[in-house]
Amino acid sequence: MFHLWNMQDLTPGLTGAPAPAPVSPALRRRPSKSRWRNRRLVLALMSPWIVGFAVFIAYPLVMSVYLSFTHYDLLNPPRWIGLANYKYLFGDDWHQIRSSIYNTLWIIVVGVPLQVLFSFGIAVMLTRARLGVGFFRTVFYLPALAPPVAATLGFVYLLNPATGPVNTLLKWFGIQGPLWFNDPGWAKPSLVILGVWGIGNTMVIFLAAVLDVPRHLYESADLDGAGPWQRLRYVTIPSISPVILFSVVLGVIQGLQYFTQAYVAAGVAAGEASQAGGTSTLELGYPQGSTLFYPILLYHHGFEFFQMGYASAMAVLLLVVSFVLTFIIIRNSRRWVHYGGAVR
């Protein structure tokens, strides 16, 4: 009964090419001249990116792959050692690598859905509210404006187990608050909370997307007697599904690179607030390795112990995993992402 206002189309290709809706006659025949013109157009439009990619992405990427086969301490020229870094990575060092992979995957699997959910939820709430919408929007966006280091520091102090306001408040209710950033079981959840606090950017994107849903779709739904939940499920979500995909993919990629907040939080929680970073406590991933994420381990090997060759090998592995994961997610998105927003 609701098919009238569902998105038409549903065979998006890998990237959701617009549906095979009836094509206007002007485009049906594609003589080779116009195909060449099309290609020239594409090249012209993409040219800045092509240059940028070659210089700023492809070149460092190739260098990283090269360095991963060397021993490079940043002071002397790189020395070729073949597969030794990779053998070490999957061999003797696997124990620590594996736990850093676990931590990174944990923060993705738990953090990304929560962030997407909250951003979407708040964005929808904002479209329903009548009073003070501008004020609320600013409040929810504010944390995204805070410099990451200052924000993390604020959080670690707020969640200080002995003296922080959160635990003090809990004590009034008779609950003994957990050790938050100082407890291996709570450190990652605390970081997730910090992440959800900073969803301002994603919320704005969802807001723009939700407000962009064509009104007439809602009107058709109303005519069919749909209630608010059904409107959400059958109109809003499918219409903005490309944006949901965007948030998920971006969230996963950013999760795979998660560094700053964990690095600062671990350092501050370990008692280094006055030194602002630096792992002089020699405790990696404080507490007890629970915040040792893959990029932190990479940084540690590359810039704290000057094993850039090994760090490059770790980076290559990360790149491959990122690519594969992104590919899988986008491939699977066919089933739930709708493009083209047209209704006949």
Add this chain to the structure above:
Amino acid sequence: MTSAAVPVGSRELTRRKVPRDVRRRRFLIAVADHSILIAAALLFLLPFVFIVLTAMMTNNQALSAHLWPHPFRWHNFVDVFTQAPLWRWTLNTMIYATLATVGVVVSSVPVAYALSKLRWKGRDMVFLVVLVALMLPPQVSVVPLYVMWAKLGNAIGIQFIGTLWPLIIPAWLGDAFSIFLLRQFFLTIPEEYLDAARVDGCGEYRILATVVLRLAKPAIAAVALFSVLYTFNDFFLPLLYTSNNAHNWPVSVGLSQFRNLHQVQWNLTMAATLLVMAPVIVLFFLAQRAFVEGVTLTGVKG
């Protein structure tokens, strides 16, 4: 349920009076909505309360566990200016933000368009390749790129190290995040609009410049906003390239310099952070009205 029944073809609008229980239900729902929003807003503001309080403490208290400033040092906000060239830093940040943002928008829009609204072989693979830029861990690309800029500077006689140019120039050559976002938005634009324009004889460039830009205004505004805010808080790379040239420090690098021999002075750092954030908050508050209002207008489509 609509509150106005508009019989097609009638010349008058008849407004049905909304029954009381429906009005009451709607009122309760509005109260519930706003309560949730208020509760969430309070939670979101809480960490800021802490930052504000720290900004008004003495340095010693900032490192202790006491949360209420005792005494209140309003003077911190003045100290920040005398201790540091905050104006110079802000100017540097504004130059960086403006140039980078314009570059990002100008270079990313065409690419996103080509990846979404034009059909060509290999398009999907290239899109994945664009995303590769987001997957490269910055720690690793940092070293080869730094060396490249240093060597380039020596070769052509312009010093790039010590300036923000190594950050501004790449912004004009496409930014993967913006391309991705814009592409997704462009994909929500119905093909019909573009086909109609093509049938009318519009060339592709004109379609891009008129139809697409207008329909995707909220997305482009979002991209510009994010670029400004990202460059505002960008720390690691500016630190790497400008650390030895204090004249070119942006605000983010400057903020991290409130320290004496043994410690970071968190009270001053927080005070400076607030001062720096204040105009941005005001800007956002004003700009969001314009950009959201722009959205709701274009939302009435079809």
Add this chain to the structure above:
Amino acid sequence: MNIFPAASRYYTQYKGKRCALPLLADSYGFYYNKKLLKAAGITKLPRTFSELSADAKKLTVRSSDGSLKVVGYDPNPTFYHGGAGISVYGTLIGATYFDKSGKSNISRDTGWAHLFKWQKSLIDYYGYDKLVRWQTGAGDEFSASHAFEVGKLAMMLDGEWRVSFIKHEHPELQYGTAPMPVDDARPNLYGSGYINGTIIGIPKTGKNHDQAWELVKWLTTNNHALTQFSNDIRNVPSTVSSSKSPELIPDKNFSTFLKIFTNPHSTTSPITPIGADHLQTLTDFAVKWYAGKTNDLTGGLQAVDRSIDSKIKQALKGGGGGVP
């Protein structure tokens, strides 16, 4: 070169080649709160770990809800200590990190087992979670609310710079200094302490090598320069003769550290091709051991040895290790 004590000579060279010179040094010793000790009826300073534990228990005060208010001594090496971590205890147990063939020796050197068992028994007395909770409420290490300086920590192990901090931040504090208690099995080590320090060097690619050398030579060997520097920032002057110089501002508490610095048993941590990674590996195990996440001390230390050995093997693959 003998104007520098053995430990300082050691940490400025690698494989016999001199890389740098010591410029001011740090030595670690024992601080105790005189008022709290007197109140607890302790008249003799502890000289061994077990005496230290006994005294710490007498000095510990708990609040009504069971949480710790005053801690006698915190044996957790990742708490405070200026970031030197577990290496500060290495000297006190006469530890060897590596055997003659260069293999990691931690599981075979009984000193380490003694250390870990002692630390854990004291930590368990406090309760690990309760101790962590107390630690998070302890003031920041380089602030005026440092736990020892405000009387929340009765005894501690710290470097000589603390004397100057206390003088500036809490001159009213009645405290004393002494050498750190040592392993019960090695009482002859009493009087020594861990040594570390700042170093100064001349980069290979720098210009004006000769002038740079003149400055370095003056800074590192001229007694007058050293004592003045030492007086200013209260670090240990790095030559034997300067540490005895009459120009040093006399301070009973500070002089303890001068004695520790020149004690023949005082050592520093070994230099390895993997930098401080061996300490990192040991610490990663130690924190899990203290938290009770593992009960197998011997097995754990053997795993640490294996890990350190494989890390060294990997670092040497490039032909000559990384940064020493």
